[in-house]
Amino acid sequence: MQDTNTLVQVAPGATAPVADGMDDAPRVVPRSLSNRQKAAVVVRLLLNEGADIPLEELPDELQEKLTHQLGCMGLVDRVTLEAVAQEFAEALDSVGLSFPHGLAGALDAVNGKIAPATAARLRKVAGVRQIGDPWQRLREIPTEDLAAMAQAESTEIAAVMLSKLETAKAAQLLGHLPGPIARQITYAVSKTSSVTPEAVERIGWSLAAQLDQRPSQAFAEGPDARVGAILNQSAASTRDGLLSALDEEDSDFASLVRKSIFTFAHIPARVIPRDVPVILRGVEQPVLVSAMAGATSDDDKASVEFLLSNMSSRMAENLREEIGERGKVKQSDAEEAMTQVVGAIRALVDDGAITLAEEENEE
Numbered sequence: 308m309q310d311t312n313t314l315v316q317v318a319p320g321a322t323a324p325v326a327d328g329m330d331d332a333p334r335v336v337p338r339s340l341s342n343r344q345k346a347a348v349v350v351r352l353l354l355n356e357g358a359d360i361p362l363e364e365l366p367d368e369l370q371e372k373l374t375h376q377l378g379c380m381g382l383v384d385r386v387t388l389e390a391v392a393q394e395f396a397e398a399l400d401s402v403g404l405s406f407p408h409g410l411a412g413a414l415d416a417v418n419g420k421i422a423p424a425t426a427a428r429l430r431k432v433a434g435v436r437q438i439g440d441p442w443q444r445l446r447e448i449p450t451e452d453l454a455a456m457a458q459a460e461s462t463e464i465a466a467v468m469l470s471k472l473e474t475a476k477a478a479q480l481l482g483h484l485p486g487p488i489a490r491q492i493t494y495a496v497s498k499t500s501s502v503t504p505e506a507v508e509r510i511g512w513s514l515a516a517q518l519d520q521r522p523s524q525a526f527a528e529g530p531d532a533r534v535g536a537i538l539n540q541s542a543a544s545t546r547d548g549l550l551s552a553l554d555e556e557d558s559d560f561a562s563l564v565r566k567s568i569f570t571f572a573h574i575p576a577r578v579i580p581r582d583v584p585v586i587l588r589g590v591e592q593p594v595l596v597s598a599m600a601g602a603t604s605d606d607d608k609a610s611v612e613f614l615l616s617n618m619s620s621r622m623a624e625n626l627r628e629e630i631g632e633r634g635k636v637k638q639s640d641a642e643e644a645m646t647q648v649v650g651a652i653r654a655l656v657d658d659g660a661i662t663l664a665e666e667e668n669e670e
Contacts, residue, residue: 337390338383347376348383348391441511442471448518450476454483456514457492466495467502467510531560535567539649542642546570569653569663571598571645572606575613578652582661583617589651594644596626600633601641 340348350373353360362370407416414426445453445468453472457465457480469477469492481489526533538546546568553561569577578586587595599611615623636644655661 335386337387340387340391343372343376344380345391345394346373347380348388349395351377351380352388352392441508441515444515444518445511446472446476450479450483453480456517457484458488460514462491462495463498464510464514465492466499467507468514469493470496470499471507471511529563531563532567534564535569538564538568539570539653540646542639543570569649571602571610571649572604574610574652577663578613579662579664580613580617582655583614584619585655585661586648586652587614587618587622589655590648592626592629594647596629596633597636597640597644598648599626600630601636601638601644603638603641607645 350360350362362373365373407413410429414429418426453468453476457468460468469480472480481493484492528536538549541549550561550565553564599614602608602611615626618626652661652663656663
C-alpha cells in the first residue's frame with residue numbers, strides 16, 4: 308500500500324512549518340485546509356482504499372470543481388491527513404437524518420411511493436427533469452408505446468432509441484413497426500456512430516418527458532384484457548352468450564377479447580407439456596378429479612387427455628380410477644373446478660414460473 312503521505316495533497320508551493328527550527332522534524336500541527344481541499348483529501352483517500360464512490364451522481368459543476376481541486380493539490384503530511392479523516396468521521400457520526408437537495412432530489416427519493424400523476428405534475432410545474440437514466444425508464448414501457456413514439460419521431464431519433472434498447476426488446480419494436488419504417492430505422496442505425504453521449508442523453512430526456520405529458524391511465528390493462536379476465540371466471544354459457552353479443556356490436560373488439568380469454572379448453576394449445584407437473588402441484592387432487600370427471604365437451608375432454616398424458620403414468624392411472632369412481636359431476640361443480648385449475652395456471656404465469664404458448668392465428 309502507498310504511503311499515506313503521498314495520498315493526500317495541498318496546494319503546490321505551500322511550505323511546511325517546522326518544529327523547533329529543525330527542517331526534518333515531523334509535523335505535529337495539521338495544516339489549515341479549505342472545505343474544498345478537505346473534500347479532495349477525503350475523496351482521494353477513499354479512492355486509494357478502493358471505495359466505489361458514485362461521483363457521477365454529483366451535479367456537473369461539482370464534478371468539475373472536484374476534479375480541478377484534485378489536479379492542483381500537492382503533498383500532505385500524515386498529521387494533516389489524520390486530522391481531515393477524523394473531522395470527516397465525526398461529521399458523519401453527528402448526522403441524524405439527511406434529506407435530498409431540491410425538488411429534483413425529493414422526487415427521486417419518493418419515486419414509486421407517490422401517485423405517478425402527482426409526480427408528473429410536480430415535475431412539470433417545477434420544470435424539473437427526472438434524475439437518473441432516462442433510457443432505463445423508456446425500456447420499461449410497453450413495446451407498443453415505443454413503436455408509437457418511434458413513428459412520431461424522425462428516423463434518426465428512432466435509430467438512437469433502437470440502439471439504446473436491449474436486443475430482445477429492439478427486435479420486438481421492429482416487429483410492431485410497418486415494414487418500410489422498420490427498414491428506414493434499421494438503416495439509420497448505421498449513421499449513429501458519430502452521435503455524442505450528450506446528444507443521446509438529451510434525446511433520452513426528451514422522449515422521457517413525453518411520458519410525463521401523457522394523461523394518466525386509470526387502468527393498467529386494456530379493455531379487451533379486462534373483459535377477457537372477467538369472462539375467464541364466468542360460466543361457459545354466460546361467456547358464450549356475451550361473446551356472441553359482442554360479435555354483433557363490435558366484431559373487432561370481440562376478436563381481441565377472445566385472444567385474452569384462457570379457459571380449461573385452451574390448455575392443450577397454450578400450456579407447454581413440460582409445465583404440466585408444475586401446474587398439478589398447485590391444484591388439490593379432489594379439484595382436479597372434479598374438473599376431469601366433469602368434462603363433457605370435446606375440447607374439455609381433449610384438455611383432460613393432454614394433462615393425463617403429460618404426467619407420470621402412475622399418477623395418471625390413479626386419476627383415471629378416481630374419475631371412474633367419482634361418476635357424474637354437476638355442471639356447476641365441474642365449471643368451478645375447471646376455473647380453479649385455470650386460476651392456478653394463471654397464478655404461475657403471473658409469478659413467472661411458467662409461460663403460456665402463443666395461440667396460432669387461424670387464417
